[in-house]
Amino acid sequence: MNPLFTKNDDALAPVxxxxxxxxxxxxxxxTSRHPLATPxxxxxxxxxxxxxxxxxxxxxxxxxxxxxxxxxSHPDYEVRQAAAGNDTLPLHLPEQLSTDEDFSVRTAxxxxxxxxxxxxxxxxxxxxxxxxxxxxxxxxxPPEVMISLVTDEDDSVRWTLAQNTSIPxxxxxxxxxxxxxxxxxxxxxNPACPEDCLETLAADDVxxxxxxxxxxxxxxxxxxxxxxxxxxxxxxxxxxxxxxxPRDILEMLAEDEDEEVRATVAMHPNAPEAALAQLAHDExxxxxxxxxxxxxxxxxxxxxLCQDDDDDVVEAAMQNSQLPLDFLLRLSKNADDDLSTRxxxxxxxxxxxxxDMMLSLSEHPFYEIRLNLALNTVLTPAIMERFTRGNDNxxxxxxxxxxxxxxxxxxxxxxxxxxxxxxxxxxxxxxxADTLATLMTTYENDDDDMQGLIGSMAINRELPAExxxxxxxxxxxxxxxxxxxxxRMRDEDLDEECKRVVGL
Numbered sequence: 001m002n003p004l005f006t007k008n009d010d011a012l013a014p015v016x017x018x019x020x021x022x023x024x025x026x027x028x029x030x031t032s033r034h035p036l037a038t039p040x041x042x043x044x045x046x047x048x049x050x051x052x053x054x055x056x057x058x059x060x061x062x063x064x065x066x067x068x069x070x071x072x073s074h075p076d077y078e079v080r081q082a083a084a085g086n087d088t089l090p091l092h093l094p095e096q097l098s099t100d101e102d103f104s105v106r107t108a109x110x111x112x113x114x115x116x117x118x119x120x121x122x123x124x125x126x127x128x129x130x131x132x133x134x135x136x137x138x139x140x141x142p143p144e145v146m147i148s149l150v151t152d153e154d155d156s157v158r159w160t161l162a163q164n165t166s167i168p169x170x171x172x173x174x175x176x177x178x179x180x181x182x183x184x185x186x187x188x189x190n191p192a193c194p195e196d197c198l199e200t201l202a203a204d205d206v207x208x209x210x211x212x213x214x215x216x217x218x219x220x221x222x223x224x225x226x227x228x229x230x231x232x233x234x235x236x237x238x239x240x241x242x243x244x245x246p247r248d249i250l251e252m253l254a255e256d257e258d259e260e261v262r263a264t265v266a267m268h269p270n271a272p273e274a275a276l277a278q279l280a281h282d283e284x285x286x287x288x289x290x291x292x293x294x295x296x297x298x299x300x301x302x303x304x305l306c307q308d309d310d311d312d313v314v315e316a317a318m319q320n321s322q323l324p325l326d327f328l329l330r331l332s333k334n335a336d337d338d339l340s341t342r343x344x345x346x347x348x349x350x351x352x353x354x355x356d357m358m359l360s361l362s363e364h365p366f367y368e369i370r371l372n373l374a375l376n377t378v379l380t381p382a383i384m385e386r387f388t389r390g391n392d393n394x395x396x397x398x399x400x401x402x403x404x405x406x407x408x409x410x411x412x413x414x415x416x417x418x419x420x421x422x423x424x425x426x427x428x429x430x431x432x433a434d435t436l437a438t439l440m441t442t443y444e445n446d447d448d449d450m451q452g453l454i455g456s457m458a459i460n461r462e463l464p465a466e467x468x469x470x471x472x473x474x475x476x477x478x479x480x481x482x483x484x485x486x487x488r489m490r491d492e493d494l495d496e497e498c499k500r501v502v503g504l
Contacts, residue, residue, distance in 0.1 A: 012036060012038065013040060015468065015469075015472070016031060016038045017038075017041050018472055019031040019041065019472075019480070020032075020037075020042075020044040021044065024480065025048075025053070026477065027480045028045060032045045032048075032056035032057050032060070033060075037060065038062070039064050042057050042064070042067070045057050046058075046063065046071060051074075051076045051078060051079055054071060054074065055078050055079045055082040056082070057071065058072075058074070058079050058083040059082035059083070059085060061087065061088050063086070065088075068083055068086060068088070068089060068090060069090060069093065071083045072084070072089075072097060073096075077104060078104075080097065080100060081102070081104045081108045084100070084108035084109040085109070085111060085112055086112075087114050089112070094115050094116060098122060098123060103128040103130060103131055106123060106126060106128070107128070107131045107134045109123065110126075110131050110134035110135045110138060113138060113139055113140050117145075120138060120142065120145055121142065121145050123135050124145045124148055125148075129152075132152060132154065132157045133154075133160040134160075135149070136149045136152075136158075136160045136161035137161070137164055138164075139164065139166045141164065141166065147171065149161050155180045155182065155183065158175060158180065159183040159186045161175065162175045162187040162190060163186045163189070163190060164190075165191055165192055167192060169192060172187055172190060172192055172193055172197065173196075173197050176188070176193065176197040176201055181204075181208060181209060184201060184206070185206075185208055187201065188213045189212050189216055191218055195220055198213055198218070198219055198223055199223060202214075202219075202226055202227055207232050210227060210230060210232070210235045211234050211235050214227040214230070214235050214242060215238040215239075215241060216242075217242065217243055221245075224242055224245055228240070228245075228249045233258045233260060233261060240256075241268070243270070245268065245270070250268055250270070250271055250272055250275050251272055254266075254271075254274075254275035255278070259286070259287065262282060262284070262287050263284070263286060265279065266279045266290035267293075268294075269294075269295075269296060271294065273301070276291050276296075276297050276298070277301055280292075280297075280301050280305055285309075285310040285312070285313060288305060289310070289312050289313045292316035292317040292320060293316045293320065295320065295322065296322070297320060297322055298322060299322050299324055302322055303317075305317035306323070306331065315345065318343060318346030318347075319350065321351055321352060328347060331343060332344075344369050345366075345372060347361060349376060350376075351376075351377065351378050353376070355380050355382060358373060358379065358380060358383045359383065359386070361373045362383055362387060370392065370394075370395050371394065371398060374387060374395045374398050374402075379402075381406055385406075385409060388409045388412055388413055396413065396417055396421060397421050400425055401424065401427075401428065403428065403429055405428065405430055406430070407430050407431065407432045410425050411432060411438075413425055414435050414442075419452075420452065422439065422442070423439075423452045423455075423456050424456055425439065426439055426453050426456035426457045427457070427460050429460060430462075431460070433464045433466070436467050439453055440453065440470070450474070451475070451479065454471055454476075455478065457470075457471055457479075458471050458479045458480070458483040463483075468483060
Protein backbone atom coordinates (compact mmCIF):
# COMPACT_ATOMS: atom_id res chain seq x y z
CA MET A 1 0.00 0.00 0.00
CA ASN A 2 1.29 3.46 -0.88
CA PRO A 3 2.22 5.12 2.46
CA LEU A 4 0.99 8.49 1.18
CA PHE A 5 -2.53 7.11 1.11
CA THR A 6 -2.43 5.97 4.73
CA LYS A 7 -0.91 9.09 6.24
CA ASN A 8 -4.18 10.65 7.36
CA ASP A 9 -6.52 7.64 7.46
CA ASP A 10 -7.38 8.13 11.14
CA ALA A 11 -8.22 11.77 10.55
CA LEU A 12 -10.10 11.39 7.28
CA ALA A 13 -12.01 8.16 7.97
CA PRO A 14 -15.03 9.84 9.64
CA VAL A 15 -15.26 12.40 6.84
CA UNK A 16 -15.28 9.72 4.13
CA UNK A 17 -17.80 7.65 6.09
CA UNK A 18 -20.14 10.65 6.18
CA UNK A 19 -19.68 11.22 2.45
CA UNK A 20 -20.25 7.51 1.71
CA UNK A 21 -23.64 7.72 3.44
CA UNK A 22 -24.69 11.04 1.90
CA UNK A 23 -28.28 11.02 0.57
CA UNK A 24 -27.17 12.57 -2.72
CA UNK A 25 -25.91 9.85 -5.11
CA UNK A 26 -23.64 12.39 -6.85
CA UNK A 27 -21.77 12.90 -3.57
CA UNK A 28 -21.42 9.17 -3.04
CA UNK A 29 -20.26 8.72 -6.64
CA UNK A 30 -17.55 11.39 -6.23
CA THR A 31 -16.48 9.76 -2.96
CA SER A 32 -16.19 6.34 -4.64
CA ARG A 33 -13.70 7.84 -7.10
CA HIS A 34 -11.64 9.77 -4.56
CA PRO A 35 -8.05 8.46 -4.37
CA LEU A 36 -8.01 8.81 -0.59
CA ALA A 37 -11.33 7.09 0.07
CA THR A 38 -10.81 4.73 3.00
CA PRO A 39 -11.46 0.96 2.81
CA UNK A 40 -14.31 1.37 5.32
CA UNK A 41 -16.05 3.95 3.14
CA UNK A 42 -15.47 1.84 0.02
CA UNK A 43 -16.99 -1.18 1.78
CA UNK A 44 -20.17 0.82 2.35
CA UNK A 45 -20.20 2.08 -1.24
CA UNK A 46 -19.60 -1.42 -2.58
CA UNK A 47 -23.23 -2.25 -1.78
CA UNK A 48 -24.66 1.03 -3.09
CA UNK A 49 -27.92 0.80 -5.05
CA UNK A 50 -26.24 2.41 -8.06
CA UNK A 51 -24.09 0.11 -10.19
CA UNK A 52 -21.83 2.91 -11.42
CA UNK A 53 -20.78 3.58 -7.82
CA UNK A 54 -20.11 -0.11 -7.30
CA UNK A 55 -18.04 -0.09 -10.49
CA UNK A 56 -15.91 2.75 -9.11
CA UNK A 57 -15.35 0.73 -5.96
CA UNK A 58 -14.40 -2.31 -8.03
CA UNK A 59 -11.69 -0.31 -9.79
CA UNK A 60 -10.37 1.43 -6.66
CA UNK A 61 -6.94 0.30 -5.47
CA UNK A 62 -7.96 0.61 -1.81
CA UNK A 63 -10.94 -1.73 -2.04
CA UNK A 64 -10.57 -4.71 0.35
CA UNK A 65 -9.81 -8.07 -1.31
CA UNK A 66 -12.94 -9.73 0.10
CA UNK A 67 -15.12 -7.05 -1.48
CA UNK A 68 -13.29 -7.38 -4.80
CA UNK A 69 -14.13 -11.08 -4.82
CA UNK A 70 -17.81 -10.26 -4.50
CA UNK A 71 -17.71 -7.55 -7.17
CA UNK A 72 -15.87 -9.86 -9.59
CA SER A 73 -19.04 -12.01 -9.63
CA HIS A 74 -21.44 -9.08 -9.85
CA PRO A 75 -24.46 -9.49 -12.18
CA ASP A 76 -23.62 -6.25 -14.00
CA TYR A 77 -20.85 -6.61 -16.57
CA GLU A 78 -19.53 -3.05 -16.02
CA VAL A 79 -18.83 -3.81 -12.37
CA ARG A 80 -17.00 -7.02 -13.32
CA GLN A 81 -15.14 -5.10 -16.03
CA ALA A 82 -13.94 -2.56 -13.44
CA ALA A 83 -12.78 -5.37 -11.15
CA ALA A 84 -10.90 -7.04 -14.01
CA GLY A 85 -8.86 -3.88 -14.56
CA ASN A 86 -7.96 -3.45 -10.89
CA ASP A 87 -4.23 -3.98 -10.35
CA THR A 88 -4.82 -5.14 -6.77
CA LEU A 89 -6.96 -8.08 -7.92
CA PRO A 90 -6.45 -11.19 -5.73
CA LEU A 91 -4.36 -13.84 -7.52
CA HIS A 92 -7.16 -16.38 -8.03
CA LEU A 93 -9.62 -13.95 -9.68
CA PRO A 94 -7.96 -13.41 -13.11
CA GLU A 95 -8.56 -17.07 -13.97
CA GLN A 96 -12.26 -16.67 -13.18
CA LEU A 97 -12.60 -13.43 -15.13
CA SER A 98 -10.74 -14.77 -18.19
CA THR A 99 -13.78 -16.92 -19.03
CA ASP A 100 -16.37 -14.22 -18.40
CA GLU A 101 -19.24 -14.27 -20.88
CA ASP A 102 -18.86 -10.55 -21.66
CA PHE A 103 -15.96 -9.60 -23.92
CA SER A 104 -15.50 -6.19 -22.22
CA VAL A 105 -14.62 -7.97 -18.96
CA ARG A 106 -12.06 -10.13 -20.75
CA THR A 107 -10.75 -7.00 -22.50
CA ALA A 108 -10.16 -5.22 -19.20
CA UNK A 109 -8.33 -8.29 -17.88
CA UNK A 110 -6.22 -8.48 -21.05
CA UNK A 111 -5.20 -4.83 -20.56
CA UNK A 112 -4.25 -5.33 -16.91
CA UNK A 113 -0.45 -5.24 -16.63
CA UNK A 114 -0.58 -7.71 -13.73
CA UNK A 115 -2.46 -10.41 -15.62
CA UNK A 116 -0.30 -13.59 -15.67
CA UNK A 117 1.56 -14.34 -18.93
CA UNK A 118 -0.20 -17.69 -19.32
CA UNK A 119 -3.60 -16.00 -19.25
CA UNK A 120 -2.44 -13.38 -21.76
CA UNK A 121 -1.50 -16.21 -24.09
CA UNK A 122 -4.97 -17.68 -23.78
CA UNK A 123 -6.66 -14.30 -24.24
CA UNK A 124 -4.56 -13.71 -27.38
CA UNK A 125 -6.64 -16.50 -28.95
CA UNK A 126 -9.96 -14.96 -27.85
CA UNK A 127 -12.73 -14.86 -30.44
CA UNK A 128 -13.26 -11.12 -29.96
CA UNK A 129 -10.73 -8.76 -31.64
CA UNK A 130 -10.96 -6.16 -28.84
CA UNK A 131 -9.70 -8.73 -26.35
CA UNK A 132 -6.78 -9.67 -28.60
CA UNK A 133 -6.03 -5.98 -29.21
CA UNK A 134 -5.87 -5.38 -25.45
CA UNK A 135 -3.35 -8.21 -25.14
CA UNK A 136 -1.36 -6.71 -28.01
CA UNK A 137 -1.05 -3.37 -26.20
CA UNK A 138 -0.28 -4.84 -22.77
CA UNK A 139 3.31 -3.82 -21.86
CA UNK A 140 3.80 -7.21 -20.19
CA UNK A 141 2.73 -9.19 -23.24
CA PRO A 142 5.33 -11.96 -23.77
CA PRO A 143 7.27 -11.90 -27.10
CA GLU A 144 5.98 -15.36 -28.04
CA VAL A 145 2.41 -14.09 -27.72
CA MET A 146 3.23 -11.03 -29.82
CA ILE A 147 4.52 -13.32 -32.59
CA SER A 148 1.08 -14.87 -32.93
CA LEU A 149 -0.54 -11.42 -33.08
CA VAL A 150 1.69 -10.06 -35.87
CA THR A 151 -0.34 -12.05 -38.38
CA ASP A 152 -3.73 -11.60 -36.70
CA GLU A 153 -6.58 -11.52 -39.20
CA ASP A 154 -7.99 -8.33 -37.71
CA ASP A 155 -6.27 -5.09 -38.79
CA SER A 156 -7.05 -3.34 -35.49
CA VAL A 157 -5.16 -6.01 -33.54
CA ARG A 158 -2.05 -5.53 -35.69
CA TRP A 159 -2.11 -1.73 -35.53
CA THR A 160 -2.59 -1.91 -31.77
CA LEU A 161 0.40 -4.24 -31.51
CA ALA A 162 2.43 -1.71 -33.53
CA GLN A 163 1.83 0.81 -30.70
CA ASN A 164 3.31 -1.42 -27.99
CA THR A 165 6.64 0.13 -26.98
CA SER A 166 7.79 -3.23 -25.60
CA ILE A 167 7.57 -4.98 -28.97
CA PRO A 168 10.78 -6.64 -30.23
CA UNK A 169 12.41 -4.81 -33.17
CA UNK A 170 12.12 -7.85 -35.44
CA UNK A 171 8.34 -7.84 -35.05
CA UNK A 172 8.11 -4.09 -35.54
CA UNK A 173 10.04 -4.44 -38.79
CA UNK A 174 7.47 -6.95 -39.96
CA UNK A 175 4.61 -4.59 -39.08
CA UNK A 176 6.29 -1.71 -40.92
CA UNK A 177 5.66 -3.68 -44.12
CA UNK A 178 2.04 -4.52 -43.28
CA UNK A 179 -0.55 -4.13 -46.02
CA UNK A 180 -2.75 -1.88 -43.90
CA UNK A 181 -1.68 1.76 -43.78
CA UNK A 182 -2.67 2.31 -40.14
CA UNK A 183 -0.41 -0.52 -39.06
CA UNK A 184 2.49 1.17 -40.85
CA UNK A 185 1.51 4.56 -39.36
CA UNK A 186 1.60 3.27 -35.82
CA UNK A 187 4.86 1.47 -36.51
CA UNK A 188 6.34 4.80 -37.64
CA UNK A 189 5.22 6.47 -34.39
CA ASN A 190 6.65 3.75 -32.16
CA PRO A 191 9.83 4.91 -30.33
CA ALA A 192 11.29 1.45 -30.90
CA CYS A 193 11.07 1.74 -34.69
CA PRO A 194 14.63 1.30 -36.06
CA GLU A 195 16.17 3.76 -38.53
CA ASP A 196 16.08 1.40 -41.49
CA CYS A 197 12.31 0.93 -41.00
CA LEU A 198 11.80 4.68 -40.74
CA GLU A 199 13.70 5.10 -43.99
CA THR A 200 11.36 2.67 -45.74
CA LEU A 201 8.29 4.34 -44.24
CA ALA A 202 9.55 7.81 -45.23
CA ALA A 203 9.14 6.74 -48.86
CA ASP A 204 5.69 5.17 -48.31
CA ASP A 205 3.02 5.81 -50.93
CA VAL A 206 0.52 6.86 -48.27
CA UNK A 207 0.70 10.50 -47.15
CA UNK A 208 -0.29 9.74 -43.54
CA UNK A 209 2.57 7.29 -43.13
CA UNK A 210 5.14 9.83 -44.32
CA UNK A 211 3.52 12.46 -42.10
CA UNK A 212 3.91 10.23 -39.04
CA UNK A 213 7.58 9.69 -39.84
CA UNK A 214 8.09 13.45 -40.28
CA UNK A 215 6.57 14.30 -36.90
CA UNK A 216 8.32 11.54 -34.94
CA UNK A 217 10.95 12.86 -32.57
CA UNK A 218 12.95 9.70 -33.25
CA UNK A 219 13.34 10.37 -36.98
CA UNK A 220 17.00 11.19 -37.80
CA UNK A 221 17.96 14.48 -39.46
CA UNK A 222 18.86 12.89 -42.79
CA UNK A 223 15.32 11.55 -43.17
CA UNK A 224 13.80 14.88 -42.10
CA UNK A 225 15.76 16.51 -44.94
CA UNK A 226 14.16 14.05 -47.35
CA UNK A 227 10.68 14.72 -45.98
CA UNK A 228 11.21 18.49 -46.05
CA UNK A 229 11.12 18.18 -49.86
CA UNK A 230 7.92 16.10 -49.87
CA UNK A 231 5.31 17.08 -52.43
CA UNK A 232 2.60 17.18 -49.75
CA UNK A 233 2.27 20.32 -47.62
CA UNK A 234 1.15 18.32 -44.59
CA UNK A 235 4.39 16.30 -44.58
CA UNK A 236 6.62 19.38 -44.94
CA UNK A 237 4.66 21.06 -42.13
CA UNK A 238 5.27 18.05 -39.87
CA UNK A 239 8.99 18.21 -40.67
CA UNK A 240 9.00 21.92 -39.81
CA UNK A 241 7.29 21.18 -36.49
CA UNK A 242 9.63 18.35 -35.51
CA UNK A 243 11.54 19.43 -32.37
CA UNK A 244 14.73 17.90 -33.77
CA UNK A 245 14.57 19.63 -37.15
CA PRO A 246 18.10 20.90 -38.02
CA ARG A 247 18.75 24.60 -38.67
CA ASP A 248 19.35 24.16 -42.38
CA ILE A 249 15.97 22.42 -42.82
CA LEU A 250 14.16 25.18 -40.94
CA GLU A 251 15.92 27.85 -43.01
CA MET A 252 14.88 26.07 -46.20
CA LEU A 253 11.26 25.64 -45.04
CA ALA A 254 11.10 29.33 -44.09
CA GLU A 255 11.01 29.91 -47.86
CA ASP A 256 8.31 27.29 -48.48
CA GLU A 257 5.52 28.23 -50.88
CA ASP A 258 2.87 27.21 -48.37
CA GLU A 259 1.91 29.68 -45.62
CA GLU A 260 1.18 26.92 -43.08
CA VAL A 261 4.71 25.57 -43.42
CA ARG A 262 6.26 29.02 -42.98
CA ALA A 263 4.01 29.71 -39.97
CA THR A 264 5.17 26.45 -38.39
CA VAL A 265 8.81 27.50 -38.79
CA ALA A 266 7.98 30.88 -37.24
CA MET A 267 6.67 29.08 -34.11
CA HIS A 268 9.55 26.60 -33.84
CA PRO A 269 11.45 26.96 -30.54
CA ASN A 270 14.75 26.41 -32.36
CA ALA A 271 14.08 28.53 -35.43
CA PRO A 272 17.40 30.06 -36.54
CA GLU A 273 17.73 33.84 -36.49
CA ALA A 274 18.10 34.02 -40.27
CA ALA A 275 14.76 32.25 -40.75
CA LEU A 276 13.01 34.50 -38.22
CA ALA A 277 14.48 37.62 -39.84
CA GLN A 278 13.13 36.54 -43.21
CA LEU A 279 9.70 35.60 -41.85
CA ALA A 280 9.43 38.94 -40.02
CA HIS A 281 8.93 40.47 -43.47
CA ASP A 282 6.49 37.82 -44.70
CA GLU A 283 3.47 39.15 -46.55
CA UNK A 284 1.20 37.14 -44.25
CA UNK A 285 0.50 38.98 -40.98
CA UNK A 286 -0.24 35.72 -39.15
CA UNK A 287 3.30 34.54 -39.85
CA UNK A 288 4.76 37.84 -38.66
CA UNK A 289 2.61 37.52 -35.53
CA UNK A 290 4.09 34.08 -34.79
CA UNK A 291 7.59 35.51 -35.18
CA UNK A 292 6.69 38.28 -32.74
CA UNK A 293 5.34 35.71 -30.24
CA UNK A 294 8.31 33.35 -30.50
CA UNK A 295 10.24 33.62 -27.20
CA UNK A 296 13.50 33.00 -29.08
CA UNK A 297 13.08 35.91 -31.53
CA UNK A 298 16.07 38.28 -31.03
CA UNK A 299 15.56 41.90 -30.01
CA UNK A 300 16.63 43.46 -33.36
CA UNK A 301 13.86 41.56 -35.17
CA UNK A 302 11.31 42.48 -32.50
CA UNK A 303 12.22 46.16 -32.83
CA UNK A 304 11.36 45.94 -36.53
CA LEU A 305 8.05 44.23 -35.75
CA CYS A 306 7.14 47.02 -33.33
CA GLN A 307 6.74 49.17 -36.45
CA ASP A 308 4.49 46.62 -38.21
CA ASP A 309 1.26 47.69 -39.90
CA ASP A 310 -0.74 45.04 -38.02
CA ASP A 311 -1.78 45.91 -34.47
CA ASP A 312 -1.69 42.30 -33.27
CA VAL A 313 1.88 41.89 -34.51
CA VAL A 314 2.96 45.09 -32.76
CA GLU A 315 1.31 44.06 -29.50
CA ALA A 316 2.91 40.60 -29.60
CA ALA A 317 6.35 42.08 -30.26
CA MET A 318 6.00 44.55 -27.40
CA GLN A 319 5.01 41.80 -24.97
CA ASN A 320 7.93 39.55 -25.95
CA SER A 321 10.41 39.45 -23.06
CA GLN A 322 13.31 39.43 -25.55
CA LEU A 323 12.48 43.05 -26.41
CA PRO A 324 14.51 45.30 -24.08
CA LEU A 325 12.35 47.17 -21.62
CA ASP A 326 14.23 50.42 -22.19
CA PHE A 327 13.33 50.27 -25.89
CA LEU A 328 9.63 50.29 -24.99
CA LEU A 329 10.14 53.16 -22.58
CA ARG A 330 11.98 55.22 -25.21
CA LEU A 331 9.26 54.40 -27.74
CA SER A 332 6.59 55.68 -25.36
CA LYS A 333 8.15 59.13 -24.97
CA ASN A 334 7.04 60.43 -28.35
CA ALA A 335 4.05 58.14 -28.83
CA ASP A 336 0.56 59.35 -29.59
CA ASP A 337 -2.32 58.35 -27.32
CA ASP A 338 -3.12 55.17 -29.20
CA LEU A 339 0.47 53.91 -29.28
CA SER A 340 1.01 54.94 -25.67
CA THR A 341 -1.98 52.88 -24.59
CA ARG A 342 -0.72 49.85 -26.52
CA UNK A 343 2.71 50.20 -24.95
CA UNK A 344 1.15 50.39 -21.48
CA UNK A 345 -0.88 47.28 -22.26
CA UNK A 346 2.28 45.45 -23.29
CA UNK A 347 4.15 46.64 -20.20
CA UNK A 348 1.39 45.38 -17.90
CA UNK A 349 2.04 41.84 -19.19
CA UNK A 350 5.83 41.95 -19.02
CA UNK A 351 7.72 39.77 -16.52
CA UNK A 352 10.53 42.33 -16.09
CA UNK A 353 8.55 45.27 -14.69
CA UNK A 354 10.03 47.36 -11.92
CA UNK A 355 7.88 48.28 -8.93
CA ASP A 356 7.81 51.94 -10.03
CA MET A 357 6.41 50.86 -13.38
CA MET A 358 3.80 48.72 -11.65
CA LEU A 359 2.83 51.67 -9.48
CA SER A 360 2.32 53.88 -12.53
CA LEU A 361 0.31 51.21 -14.38
CA SER A 362 -1.88 50.55 -11.33
CA GLU A 363 -3.21 54.10 -11.74
CA HIS A 364 -3.80 53.87 -15.49
CA PRO A 365 -7.27 55.06 -16.55
CA PHE A 366 -7.85 52.01 -18.80
CA TYR A 367 -9.39 49.06 -16.97
CA GLU A 368 -7.79 46.44 -19.27
CA ILE A 369 -4.32 47.68 -18.39
CA ARG A 370 -4.97 47.59 -14.65
CA LEU A 371 -6.50 44.13 -15.03
CA ASN A 372 -3.51 42.77 -16.96
CA LEU A 373 -1.23 44.15 -14.28
CA ALA A 374 -3.33 42.48 -11.55
CA LEU A 375 -2.94 39.16 -13.38
CA ASN A 376 0.81 39.56 -13.96
CA THR A 377 2.68 36.76 -12.16
CA VAL A 378 5.42 39.15 -10.98
CA LEU A 379 3.05 41.58 -9.26
CA THR A 380 4.64 42.59 -5.96
CA PRO A 381 2.94 42.39 -2.56
CA ALA A 382 3.13 46.18 -2.26
CA ILE A 383 1.14 46.72 -5.46
CA MET A 384 -1.35 44.04 -4.45
CA GLU A 385 -1.87 45.90 -1.20
CA ARG A 386 -2.32 49.16 -3.11
CA PHE A 387 -5.06 47.55 -5.19
CA THR A 388 -6.81 46.16 -2.11
CA ARG A 389 -6.88 49.60 -0.46
CA GLY A 390 -8.82 51.02 -3.39
CA ASN A 391 -12.32 50.37 -4.66
CA ASP A 392 -11.44 49.12 -8.13
CA ASN A 393 -13.89 46.18 -8.08
CA UNK A 394 -13.14 45.23 -11.68
CA UNK A 395 -9.57 44.48 -10.62
CA UNK A 396 -10.28 43.19 -7.13
CA UNK A 397 -12.49 40.36 -8.35
CA UNK A 398 -9.47 38.90 -10.17
CA UNK A 399 -6.93 39.77 -7.48
CA UNK A 400 -8.96 37.71 -4.99
CA UNK A 401 -8.23 34.55 -7.01
CA UNK A 402 -4.45 34.98 -6.89
CA UNK A 403 -2.87 32.24 -4.81
CA UNK A 404 0.16 34.38 -3.94
CA UNK A 405 -1.88 37.10 -2.27
CA UNK A 406 -1.08 37.63 1.40
CA UNK A 407 -3.62 36.20 3.88
CA UNK A 408 -3.72 39.62 5.59
CA UNK A 409 -4.94 41.21 2.38
CA UNK A 410 -7.68 38.61 2.03
CA UNK A 411 -8.72 39.39 5.60
CA UNK A 412 -8.91 43.09 4.72
CA UNK A 413 -10.91 42.38 1.57
CA UNK A 414 -13.32 40.21 3.53
CA UNK A 415 -14.35 43.35 5.40
CA UNK A 416 -14.41 45.81 2.50
CA UNK A 417 -15.46 44.26 -0.82
CA UNK A 418 -19.03 43.69 -1.92
CA UNK A 419 -20.80 40.47 -2.85
CA UNK A 420 -20.18 38.21 -4.68
CA UNK A 421 -16.45 39.03 -4.38
CA UNK A 422 -16.58 38.53 -0.62
CA UNK A 423 -17.76 34.93 -1.06
CA UNK A 424 -14.99 34.18 -3.56
CA UNK A 425 -12.38 34.89 -0.89
CA UNK A 426 -13.36 31.61 0.79
CA UNK A 427 -12.08 29.60 -2.18
CA UNK A 428 -8.54 31.03 -2.03
CA UNK A 429 -6.07 28.51 -0.52
CA UNK A 430 -4.36 31.41 1.32
CA UNK A 431 -7.43 32.40 3.34
CA UNK A 432 -7.03 32.09 7.12
CA ALA A 433 -9.43 30.28 9.43
CA ASP A 434 -10.29 33.50 11.27
CA THR A 435 -11.21 35.15 7.97
CA LEU A 436 -13.51 32.23 7.13
CA ALA A 437 -15.09 32.53 10.56
CA THR A 438 -15.69 36.24 9.98
CA LEU A 439 -17.32 35.53 6.61
CA MET A 440 -19.60 32.88 8.13
CA THR A 441 -20.68 35.32 10.83
CA THR A 442 -21.44 37.91 8.15
CA TYR A 443 -23.88 35.59 6.39
CA GLU A 444 -25.34 33.66 9.32
CA ASN A 445 -28.77 35.25 8.80
CA ASP A 446 -28.89 34.96 5.02
CA ASP A 447 -29.37 31.39 3.73
CA ASP A 448 -28.71 32.17 0.05
CA ASP A 449 -25.47 34.04 0.71
CA MET A 450 -24.41 31.39 3.22
CA GLN A 451 -24.80 28.66 0.60
CA GLY A 452 -22.71 30.74 -1.83
CA LEU A 453 -20.01 31.06 0.82
CA ILE A 454 -20.16 27.34 1.65
CA GLY A 455 -19.84 26.61 -2.08
CA SER A 456 -16.64 28.67 -2.28
CA MET A 457 -15.26 26.91 0.79
CA ALA A 458 -16.03 23.51 -0.74
CA ILE A 459 -13.67 24.10 -3.67
CA ASN A 460 -10.81 25.33 -1.47
CA ARG A 461 -8.21 22.56 -1.63
CA GLU A 462 -6.52 23.83 1.56
CA LEU A 463 -9.73 24.20 3.57
CA PRO A 464 -9.07 23.87 7.34
CA ALA A 465 -10.54 20.72 8.85
CA GLU A 466 -13.18 22.40 11.00
CA UNK A 467 -14.63 24.16 7.97
CA UNK A 468 -14.72 20.90 5.98
CA UNK A 469 -17.01 19.61 8.69
CA UNK A 470 -19.16 22.76 8.43
CA UNK A 471 -19.56 22.18 4.68
CA UNK A 472 -20.79 18.65 5.41
CA UNK A 473 -23.23 19.91 8.05
CA UNK A 474 -24.51 23.10 6.41
CA UNK A 475 -23.94 22.69 2.68
CA UNK A 476 -26.42 21.64 0.05
CA UNK A 477 -25.97 18.69 -2.32
CA UNK A 478 -23.71 20.60 -4.72
CA UNK A 479 -21.53 21.92 -1.88
CA UNK A 480 -21.01 18.46 -0.40
CA UNK A 481 -20.27 17.07 -3.86
CA UNK A 482 -17.60 19.70 -4.44
CA UNK A 483 -16.03 18.95 -1.08
CA UNK A 484 -15.90 15.27 -2.03
CA UNK A 485 -14.05 16.25 -5.20
CA UNK A 486 -11.60 18.72 -3.70
CA UNK A 487 -10.80 17.18 -0.32
CA ARG A 488 -7.04 16.74 -0.05
CA MET A 489 -4.61 15.31 2.48
CA ARG A 490 -3.61 17.77 5.17
CA ASP A 491 -0.11 18.78 6.21
CA GLU A 492 1.35 17.05 9.23
CA ASP A 493 0.83 20.08 11.44
CA LEU A 494 -2.90 19.83 10.80
CA ASP A 495 -3.27 16.14 11.60
CA GLU A 496 -4.10 16.56 15.30
CA GLU A 497 -6.67 19.24 14.53
CA CYS A 498 -8.22 17.01 11.88
CA LYS A 499 -8.47 14.14 14.34
CA ARG A 500 -10.04 16.38 16.96
CA VAL A 501 -12.61 17.91 14.64
CA VAL A 502 -13.78 15.03 12.49
CA GLY A 503 -13.92 12.77 15.53
CA LEU A 504 -16.75 14.80 17.04
